[in-house]
Amino acid sequence: MTDSATNMRLKLPITCFIMEIILIILFGVLVQYDHETDAKAWHKHNHSDYENDFYYRYPSFQDVHVMIFVGFGFLMTFLQRYGFGSVGFNFLIAAMSLQWATLMQGFFHGMHEGKIHIGVESMINADFCTGSVLISFGAVLGKTSPVQLLIMAMFEVTLFAINEFILLTVLGAKDAGGSMTIHTFGAYFGLMVTRVLYRPNLNKSKHRNSSVYHSDLFAMIGTLYLWMFWPSFNSAITAHGDDQHRTAMNTYYSLAACTLSTYAMSSLTAHDGKLDMVHIQNAALAGGVAVGTAGEMMLTPFGSMIVGFLAGIISVLGFKYLSPILEEKLKIQDTCGVHNLHGMPGVLGAVVGAITASVATVNVYGNGMEDVFPDVASGEVEASYQGVRQAISLAVTLGFALVGGLVVGFILKLPVFGAPPDTLCFEDSIYWEVPEGDHGHENQSTAVRMEESEKLNS
Numbered sequence: 001m002t003d004s005a006t007n008m009r010l011k012l013p014i015t016c017f018i019m020e021i022i023l024i025i026l027f028g029v030l031v032q033y034d035h036e037t038d039a040k041a042w043h044k045h046n047h048s049d050y051e052n053d054f055y056y057r058y059p060s061f062q063d064v065h066v067m068i069f070v071g072f073g074f075l076m077t078f079l080q081r082y083g084f085g086s087v088g089f090n091f092l093i094a095a096m097s098l099q100w101a102t103l104m105q106g107f108f109h110g111m112h113e114g115k116i117h118i119g120v121e122s123m124i125n126a127d128f129c130t131g132s133v134l135i136s137f138g139a140v141l142g143k144t145s146p147v148q149l150l151i152m153a154m155f156e157v158t159l160f161a162i163n164e165f166i167l168l169t170v171l172g173a174k175d176a177g178g179s180m181t182i183h184t185f186g187a188y189f190g191l192m193v194t195r196v197l198y199r200p201n202l203n204k205s206k207h208r209n210s211s212v213y214h215s216d217l218f219a220m221i222g223t224l225y226l227w228m229f230w231p232s233f234n235s236a237i238t239a240h241g242d243d244q245h246r247t248a249m250n251t252y253y254s255l256a257a258c259t260l261s262t263y264a265m266s267s268l269t270a271h272d273g274k275l276d277m278v279h280i281q282n283a284a285l286a287g288g289v290a291v292g293t294a295g296e297m298m299l300t301p302f303g304s305m306i307v308g309f310l311a312g313i314i315s316v317l318g319f320k321y322l323s324p325i326l327e328e329k330l331k332i333q334d335t336c337g338v339h340n341l342h343g344m345p346g347v348l349g350a351v352v353g354a355i356t357a358s359v360a361t362v363n364v365y366g367n368g369m370e371d372v373f374p375d376v377a378s379g380e381v382e383a384s385y386q387g388v389r390q391a392i393s394l395a396v397t398l399g400f401a402l403v404g405g406l407v408v409g410f411i412l413k414l415p416v417f418g419a420p421p422d423t424l425c426f427e428d429s430i431y432w433e434v435p436e437g438d439h440g441h442e443n444q445s446t447a448v449r450m451e452e453s454e455k456l457n458s
Contacts, residue, residue: 006418006430011147016096019150023099030103034110034117056240057120063232064127066225068094072134074222075281076336080212082142084432089146093137093153094130100154101129104161108169124236129160131233132182136190136405138336140197142209142426145418152408156189159404163397172375172386173393174357176247177234177292179349180397187343188401189408191332196409198331201422208426209335216277223281230255230288234295239371247295251288254308258287261312269320276319282341283315289345293353293390296372298364307352311345318344335426350394358387 035041036053073090077083105125106116133153140152164181167173175181202209211219235247266279287308291299294307318340326332326339360376360383362369369377376383412419424430 003421005415006145006420006424008146008418008431011145011416011418015147015150019096019154020099023096023103026103027099030114031106031116031118034119034122037119054120057124057236060232060236061120061124061127063229064124064131064236067229067233068098068127068130068134071222071226071229072131072138075219075226076138076141077222078211078215078219078278078281079142079208079335079426080210080215081208081428082426083215083218084428084434085142088432089149090134090137092146093133093149096150097130097133097153097157098123098126100157101126101161104157105129105164108161108165121237128178128182128236129157129164131178132160132186132189133157135183135186135338135342136193138338139187139190139194139334141335142205143194143197143199143202143333143335143420144412145420146431148412148417148419151417152193152412155404155408155411156186159189159400160185163400166396167393171389171393171396172381173389174296174353174372174386175293175350175393176238176296177251177288177349179289179292179294179346179353180394183289183292183342183346184350184394185397185401187338187341187346188398189405190338191334191343192402192405193409193412194334195330195332196406197412197419198333199422199425202333202425204423205425205427211277216281219281220277223285226285227255227259227288230285234288234292238296241371242368243296243371246298249301250295250299250304251291253301254287254291254304254311255285256287256308257305258290258308258312259284261309262286262316265313265316269316278337279316279319282337283312283319286311286315286341286345289342290349290352292346293349294356297353297356297360298372299352299356303356307348311348314344314348315340347394350390350397354387354390354394357390358384360386 032038033041042052069091073087076086076090079086102118102122103116106118106122110116110118110122133156136152136156137149144152160181163185167175167181173180231248231251234251235244238244238247262279262283263275266275266283267273270276290307290311291304299307319337323334323337323340326334357373360369360373365372373383373386375381376386381389420427420430428434
């Protein structure tokens, strides 16, 4: 038995069917293959099939796709009774978001003669947008219904595409690995949503808002997948050749340095010197976030290691000291600590990108300046002004994220979307059929039924 307020029997099917039917219609009207995907267009020209962009981009797409569906999904399985919700809802909102992102990004970047032309690169970009939504999902994890998550994703994808267009096209900023467009936007959008959805009595579910031994092991699966594939994530859409090679290498060394500083700070901040799995699962990834903007720039391996080293320190300190302050003083209940993994490292990455851009010279970049900073290479702007563009882009992103999250948060507060009550947050059995053999969940299911019975009696 499920309480009428949280019963998804009609709410979820109606939402999914309506969204998918609309998506199918829009794809039918607006979307077509690009010249590298269309049979007639591709064979018009005399070239080798192996020159098709598929063979250059698809390996990176596969890596990014694994990060989205396995990495993010399993990273959030640390909650002891919300494994189904973490992986399952991650799957649901990612599948919807990548379709909607294809349309939204296409409106701004891929329209030709009234049609959105798509290929392997648009698949990567759609996954990037989806990644931002999943970051926000981490902030509200366990406290929202699947319908709320789908509605949040729909609005966030739209705002993401607008913000991305302003940064990359209007302002001319560079952000290959998405420190600003993906991580900063997703984190602060999610933080604002969870602030609006603040639950003063969430302590009633406090006993579920924790991990057990095996749930932390599952979460480490997500961490390792993300850690391994992050060089592909940051380099997936950079220019072929030295740019892509350099981005992957900068990310590789930033992550390695970040991991060591994470272990060091985790032990240092514990009174008994023991390591905290929360820090290892999350802060060890901050180096990938922080090097995202400057990854394709001539940051040097040395510079990348410094960025990663600092990101690990900042992230651990955030988990240890800042998160409790945000919850107590600002009433921000950040379930996964996205502010520490994506928010602060994302801002750090944006600042590093602005500084690195402002000191770019032809002596360092040579003819490669045309790939990384085309406006500087053409003489349209000075390198110092490119740095200013980067800084302005950070401010714009924060504005879009905070205002957008505020508005969407109030929309999600509508009771029709079936949010769980304060006493049943972080609990799978309210939305999922849980196997009878799972005794821990059996006890929780009994608690759910008892609470519902009390409501009916009252």
